[in-house]
Amino acid sequence: MPGIEPAAVRPVPLQSLRATVRDALLVLAACAAVGAATNAIRQGGIGFVQRSEYEILVPCPEGSGDTQAIHADDPTVWETRTLLVDARPVAEHQRWHPTGAIAVPFDYLEPTSLEQVRRIASSGAARVVVFGDGNNPDSGEQLAREIAGKGIRNVRFVEGGAPLLEKAAAMRGAR
């Protein structure tokens, strides 16, 4: 190939390294000046200092665990060896919840804390049945997938969520 210097790679002299670093710093300084000047005169430029926090919406990774839907009137929901987990906000949990259900409010942005997952894991229950608001998407299904993805086995979610579970509880009470 024409133009290749015959000399092979030799140790770069310190002077040459210094010159390279100096050149790089000069380019950085020039770019900072050009960038600042361009930003100042252009339409749609941004403030050099951001005053308020950026509104960032980073979706959290979806739980990838396997889970299945279960009907609210399924007898296994009401067995004593079933741990009922309420994915709704605390206020709704306090308004009504089946006996023995624990509140683990599901947040679409914040992952469920390890402490809460440990609490479920240490319950000794044969299965975990999660119920949420029953909307689309259902917070119960989302929480069930998340905790199943974190290693909890035999996790189900109540199809239709708390509204259907409340009806099923009323029916059982009537019987």
Next chain:
Amino acid sequence: MRPLLDWRGHAIFALAARLYLAAIFLFACWHKILEPAAFALDIATYQILPLGLVNPLAIVLPWVELAAGLMLLSGFRTRAAALLVAGMMAMFTVAIAIAVAKGLDMSCGCFASQGSAEDPISWHTILRDLSWLLLAVYVFIFDRRPLGLDRLFGRRKSAAAQEIS
């Protein structure tokens, strides 16, 4: 070890690597220069830098990418350009690694703004950036001015020196 370093083929590979990196950086700087606000949001999404540094970086970095790309393409101060590219790639790799470790599900913002979810970060992104970092180091070490302005200026300099002597 010495024969490996002395191999003449390095010059050809370093030239190819130089032009490849130039194309990447010229392509990458485009949307960032056109949309500084979107790029600032991309930087903020990493949640690494304090708020006060987000905008200055969004304003300056695209121009550094442009300058480094043009310098690599034209062969002007190639080593300085390779040094800048290596520094930027090291910075990007660390940022992406932190974001991946945090489990953030986001676009890297390397070639398009956050609106496009076609380039989500992953360990593949980190490997890709590491490979570009290695290429920049390779250019820094093995570039022997086969083509470009450095060679042209070097010839003129040596011709002038010969005339004086």
